[in-house]
Amino acid sequence: MRLIRSPRTFTRTMQALRRRGTTTGFIPTMGALHEGHASLIRAARRECGVVAVSIFVNRLQFGPREDYGRYPRMLAQDARLVRASGGGIVFAPETRQMYPHGFATRVSVERLSRRWEGASRPGHFPGVATIVAKLLCLAQPTTAYFGQKDYQQCLLVQRMVRDLDLPIAIRMLPTVRERDGLAMSSRNSYLSPAQRAQAPVLWQSLQLARQLIRAGERRAGRIEAALRRLIRVAPEARVDYIGIVRADTLEPLARLKGQVAILLAVRLGRTRLIDNCLVRVQ
Ligand code: AMP
Numbered sequence: 001m002r003l004i005r006s007p008r009t010f011t012r013t014m015q016a017l018r019r020r021g022t023t024t025g026f027i028p029t030m031g032a033l034h035e036g037h038a039s040l041i042r043a044a045r046r047e048c049g050v051v052a053v054s055i056f057v058n059r060l061q062f063g064p065r066e067d068y069g070r071y072p073r074m075l076a077q078d079a080r081l082v083r084a085s086g087g088g089i090v091f092a093p094e095t096r097q098m099y100p101h102g103f104a105t106r107v108s109v110e111r112l113s114r115r116w117e118g119a120s121r122p123g124h125f126p127g128v129a130t131i132v133a134k135l136l137c138l139a140q141p142t143t144a145y146f147g148q149k150d151y152q153q154c155l156l157v158q159r160m161v162r163d164l165d166l167p168i169a170i171r172m173l174p175t176v177r178e179r180d181g182l183a184m185s186s187r188n189s190y191l192s193p194a195q196r197a198q199a200p201v202l203w204q205s206l207q208l209a210r211q212l213i214r215a216g217e218r219r220a221g222r223i224e225a226a227l228r229r230l231i232r233v234a235p236e237a238r239v240d241y242i243g244i245v246r247a248d249t250l251e252p253l254a255r256l257k258g259q260v261a262i263l264l265a266v267r268l269g270r271t272r273l274i275d276n277c278l279v280r281v282q
Pocket of ligand 1: 028029030031035036037039040145146147148149150173174175176177183184185186
């Protein structure tokens with residue numbers, strides 16, 4: 001496995017692979033890799049000749065009071081996980097290489113980025129879209145892989161790639177969970193033992209929503225109220241948002257119909273967790 005620091009070397013390496021007819025898979029990450037990332041790498045490896053993983057804590061997507069400074073950084077351990085999962089290249093640039101002096105461009109995906117994470121974290125999605133656009137231009141992979149864990153981000157990337165005619169396939173893969181249902185996340189390491197014990201409430205509320213829908217409930221307001229009641233049982237949990245939305249546009253629904261996404265953001269102390277599920281409603 002190769003560790004590459006320089007953007008130019010990364011591009012040249014990926015170009016050389018393509019010239020030889022090798023299909024390339026690419027997975028952008030911020031590191032502190034876990035089984036969720038590993039599942040993306042393994043899926044990419046099944047479909048592509050070579051898999052590259054970028055590890056870059058992207059300052060642009062963090063708000064001023066967010067956790068950029070304390071986001072976990074553990075490159076050596078991450079490189080081992082990439083190798084063990086079948087990845088062939090780790091691209092880990094420095095911030096000054098990605099955002100040199102004078103960098104002034106932001107990529108903004110309208111509409112899809114307005115609500116939910118976009119509303120709670122101003123500047124987050126322009127930061128995400130800018131780094132993903134840059135990384136896709138550097139890597140020029142056959143296929144790029146993203147996790148459903150960040151569903152709004154996936155939709156945004158799909159939209160951007162279509163709008164900018166980037167010749168790259170985008171694949172979304174299922175969320176990998178701990179045994180108790182908590183979606184794996186690099187941020188789970190911030191939780192105190194008491195908060196970790198409460199964290200499965202996100203998954204439990206998504207399960208409750210599914211049960212209510214299966215039992216015939218179609219009123220979004222009723223479902224949201226039931227979820228809020230359940231989340232309130234966890235003493236430190238504070239709902240940031242509950243979105244019961246059309247899965248394609250993320251616009252809120254009053255009555256559930258068609259492909260529905262349920263989006264959750266919950267704070268546990270200073271840690272903010274997100275999760276979601278997709279439900280087809282007749
Ligand atoms: P991050 O390092 O958090 O920026 O995530 C990098 C990629 O891994 C994104 O496409 C995430 O959606 C994906 N990812 C993160 N956690 C999970 C998970 N638990 N299951 C599946 N994919 C995940």
